[in-house]
Amino acid sequence: MAPPIRIARELDCRIGEFLRPENDAVGIEVMSTSTSSIFGRVNRRRPCKICGKPDWCSFVRDGERISICMRVSDGARKINRHGGAIFIHDDWREDRPIGFRVVADLPQSPIAPIEIRDFVYDKLIELSPATLYPGALIAGEKGLLARGLSECQFGNYGGLPADSSERDRIARMLVQETSNQFSVADSLRGVPGFWEDRCDVHLWKPKDYFLPRLLIPVRDDSGRIQACQMRMPFATKKGLRYLWLSSSDLPHGTGSGSPLHFKFRLADLPRDAWIVIVEGVLKADILSTIRPELYIVATPCVTANHAALVELTRGRLVWIAFDQDHYSNETVCFQLASLVANRLRRERTLATTRIASWDTRVKGIDDAAVRNLPITSISVQRWLDRLSPRFRQIAMRRLSEITAFPCGSKIGSSSQGR
Numbered sequence: 477m478a479p480p481i482r483i484a485r486e487l488d489c490r491i492g493e494f495l496r497p498e499n500d501a502v503g504i505e506v507m508s509t510s511t512s513s514i515f516g517r518v519n520r521r522r523p524c525k526i527c528g529k530p531d532w533c534s535f536v537r538d539g540e541r542i543s544i545c546m547r548v549s550d551g552a553r554k555i556n557r558h559g560g561a562i563f564i565h566d567d568w569r570e571d572r573p574i575g576f577r578v579v580a581d582l583p584q585s586p587i588a589p590i591e592i593r594d595f596v597y598d599k600l601i602e603l604s605p606a607t608l609y610p611g612a613l614i615a616g617e618k619g620l621l622a623r624g625l626s627e628c629q630f631g632n633y634g635g636l637p638a639d640s641s642e643r644d645r646i647a648r649m650l651v652q653e654t655s656n657q658f659s660v661a662d663s664l665r666g667v668p669g670f671w672e673d674r675c676d677v678h679l680w681k682p683k684d685y686f687l688p689r690l691l692i693p694v695r696d697d698s699g700r701i702q703a704c705q706m707r708m709p710f711a712t713k714k715g716l717r718y719l720w721l722s723s724s725d726l727p728h729g730t731g732s733g734s735p736l737h738f739k740f741r742l743a744d745l746p747r748d749a750w751i752v753i754v755e756g757v758l759k760a761d762i763l764s765t766i767r768p769e770l771y772i773v774a775t776p777c778v779t780a781n782h783a784a785l786v787e788l789t790r791g792r793l794v795w796i797a798f799d800q801d802h803y804s805n806e807t808v809c810f811q812l813a814s815l816v817a818n819r820l821r822r823e824r825t826l827a828t829t830r831i832a833s834w835d836t837r838v839k840g841i842d843d844a845a846v847r848n849l850p851i852t853s854i855s856v857q858r859w860l861d862r863l864s865p866r867f868r869q870i871a872m873r874r875l876s877e878i879t880a881f882p883c884g885s886k887i888g889s890s891s892q893g894r
Contacts, residue, residue, distance in 0.1 A: 514536060514537060514538070515534050515535070515536060515537065515544075516534060516535055516536075516537045517533075517534050518530055518531065518532070518533045518534060518535065519531075522535075524543060524545055524547075525540070525543045525563075525565065526543050526545035526547070526548045526561070526563055527545050527546075527547040527548045529547060529877070532546040532547070532810065533545045533546050533547070534560075541564060541565050542562065542563065542564055542565070543562075543563045543565070544560040544561065544562055544563075545560070545561045545563060546560060546561070546779075546807070546810065547814065548561060549561040549779055549780060549781075549782070555734060555777065555779055555780055560779075561779065582725070582726065582727050582729070583727055583728050584724065584728070584729060584730065584731075585665040585666045585728050585729065585730050586666055586730070587666050587668065587730050587731075587733075588664075588665070588666030588667050588730070590696065590700050590702055591658075591700075592654065592658055592666070592667065593666075593667055593668075593700075593701065593702055593703070594700040594701045594702070595653075595654060595657055595658070596650055596653075596654055596664060596667045596670075597634075597667075597693055597701040597703075597704055598693075598701055599650055599653050599654075600634055600646065600650060600679075600691070600704075601631075601632075601633065601634035601691060601693065603646050603649060603650070604634050604635050604636065604637060604646055604691075605630070605631060605633070605634055605635060606620065606630055606633040606634055606635045606690055606691070607630050607631070607635075608635050608688075609635045609687075609688045612635075612687050612688055612709050613633070613635050613688060613690045613709070614630060616709060618709070618710075620633065620690075623758065623762055623842070623846070624762050624765070624766060624842065624845070624846035625761070625762060625765060626765075629761075629765060632693065632761070633690055633691060633692060633693070634690075634691030634693075634704070635688045635689070635690065635691065636679075636680060636688055636689040636690075636691050636706055636721070637688055638684060638685040638686060638687055638688050638689075639684055640678075640680075640681070640682055640683060640684050643678070643679040643680055644676055644677070644678050644679065646679060647664065647670060647676075647677045647678055647679040648676070648677060650664060650670075650679075651663060651664055651677055663677060664677055665728050665730070666730050667730065668703055668704075668720070668721060668722045668723060668724075668729075668730045668731060668732035668733075669704065669721035669722060669723050669732070670723055670729070670730075671723040671726035671727055671728050671729035672727060672728040673727050673728075678726075680721065680723070681726075687708075687709045687710075688709075689706040689707060689708055689709070689719075690706065690707040690708075690709075691704050691705075691706060691721065692704060692705040692706070692707060692757050692758050692761070694735055694737045694757055694776075695737055695738055695739075696735070696736075696738060697738045697740075697741060697742035697743075698741060698742070698743075699738070699741060702735050703720065703721065703732040703733065703735055704720075704721040704732075705718055705719070705720055705721065705757050705758075705776070706718065706719045706720070706721055707758065718756075718757075718776075720732040720734070720776075734775075734776045734777070734780045734781060735781075736773055736774065736775060736781055736784055736785070736788070737757045737760055737773065737774040737775075737776075738772075738773055739760050739761070739763075739764040739770075739771070739772040739773070739774070740771045740772065740773075742788075745771060747792075748793070749771045749792070749793070750770075750771065750792075750793045750794065750795055751771050751772075751773060751788070751789050751792055751793065751794050751795070752770050752771060752772045752773070752794075752795045752797050752832065753772075753773055753774075753775065753785060753789075753794060753795065753796050753797060753798075753815075754772060754773075754774050754775075754797045754798070754841060754842075755774065755775055755776070755777060755778050755798050755799060756774055756776070756777075756840070756842075757774050757776060758842075759774065759840055759841070759842040760772045760773070760774035760842075762842040762845070762846065763841055763842045763845050766842075766845040766846065767845055767851075773785070773788065778798055778799075778807075778808050778811040778812065779807075779811050782814060782815050782818055783818070785815065786815075786818045786819055786822050789819070790822060790823075791823070792828065793828050793830075794819065794828060794829050794830070795830050795831070795832045795853050796812065796815060796816070796829065796830070796831050796832065797831075797832035797841045798811075798812050799839050799840050799841075800834070800836050800838070800839055800840075801839060802867075803836060803862070803863065803864075803867065806866075806867065806870060809863070809867045809870050809871055810870055810871075810874055812831075812871075813870065813871035813872075813874035813875055814874055814878065816829060816831075816856055816871075816875065817874055817875045817877070817878035817879050818878060820875070820878075820879050821878055821879045826855070826856045826857075829856060830853035830854065830855060830856070831853060831854050831855075831856060831858075831859040832851060832852075832853050833851070833852050833853060833854045834849050834850065834851045834852070835849050835850075860872065
């Protein structure tokens, strides 16, 4: 039997072989066995327990207590960056399957008020700015300079020290600062990324790393820091670069969730403004720096926050500016079509939804902006027309599934232009 692991990273590795997720895992440990014997694809006889559909999703075979849903993310234990929302069903602990062992429950803290989180993260960036690590975070191949930011923006980002003792020292300083500012706060419980044991308060994992990590603040619609993402200076073997600063798998820790990141204040948004939806927090920062006239909101990945985005943009004009791999990546195409479909169901028109477009040789809209390439928008119908037959089938099926839009139909020119 494999040794105990925190929040079952081995499961995530195995899901990666099957579904290609690349995120922290979900709270269980998997015995060594072949991937094909662990995971099954849904079908008509065994549809997804979450969305009820017979395709795209998967599940853990033994006991069928874990579902990986590609359509529904609300209430998921974790969402990987390829779109798999991982659910552990309520009766899991009562009748757990052979080959799995539940990691002991850890005491968790409810998330702290936004005022405390904003204060702590702001002080964290002040005490440990990215500029302390210019080689790793500023001037490196994928550093802030290479991404298109300038010196005046460097102070907006922090640097998470590689040494755990240095992180603990900063955590103790933040406890004192927070206690002085908020009379009710005598610890950092409830601030994602921080946790406590009998000895001390800690920041991030109890281990040392080779290099520091970039801290990226995630701001709410009033400009307050509600969470932080971390960017590693190099990609892992699984291709993972971004992590949430979270402590959900540690004593008295807290998860960060996957909140939206705003580059405008919602109270100041003009009624006729176009809202630009991008995937990636740092991507939104870079685009906003180069194109400050845009009203940008970022979701951490293409599968997250669709309901929140639809509610935020209700009755408003929208550009969806996901990375252009929606022409080559089935999952991204599927999720883009999902967001379009949910907008159509709410707005009853596609005239207010457009797809951002730029040179397809450049993946992200931030890279297009850095290179000063033209960025325009196309109608949903034109986007569908540009897709390959296979990808258009995926998109149309998703539109039909959510909105009862006929699969073979074209979107009328009366509802939106090209």
